[in-house]
Amino acid sequence: MNQLLLISTMLIASSVAFANEEGKELHEESCITCHMVEHDDDFYTRDNSRLHNHFDLRRQVSNCVSVFSIDWFPDEEKSVVDHLNNEHYKFKK
Numbered sequence: 533m534n535q536l537l538l539i540s541t542m543l544i545a546s547s548v549a550f551a552n553e554e555g556k557e558l559h560e561e562s563c564i565t566c567h568m569v570e571h572d573d574d575f576y577t578r579d580n581s582r583l584h585n586h587f588d589l590r591r592q593v594s595n596c597v598s599v600f601s602i603d604w605f606p607d608e609e610k611s612v613v614d615h616l617n618n619e620h621y622k623f624k625k
């Protein structure tokens with residue numbers, strides 16, 4: 533586990549491209565149970581999405597992270613926000 537943390541930290545430090553790759557992995561690790569298995573990829577772009585801008589997205593990710601007690605650093609949370617935004621939402625920052 534410590535090794536994983538170390539690796540994540542190095543990835544965050546090294547580059548934006550890696551941060552995105554990391555966001556994808558973190559998301560697969562902690563979020564997929566609810567958002568991709570029971571629903572599917574389209575969950576994030578469903579018609580009645582409550583998210584309308586980048587602020588909403590950050591707030592919702594933050595909610596899910598804290599409500600479900602996922603132990604992430606702010607950097608990790610941010611890389612998942614970036615990942616979801618690049619892949620699905622395409623909100624302007």
Ligand code: HEC
Pocket residue numbers: 559562563564565566567575576577578580581582583589592593596597600602612616
């Ligand atoms: C235990 C189940 C669960 C887990 C784990 C979970 N979520 Fe959620 N998430 C939900 C539910 C339920 C909603 C719908 C909330 C609503 O619409 O009121 C939601 C909504 C969202 C939305 C908004 C979707 C939209 O467009 O309306 C985002 C983004 C999101 N979650 C991100 C995440 C991220 C990132 C993680 C991983 C840290 C995560 N969630 C983990 C249950 C979960």
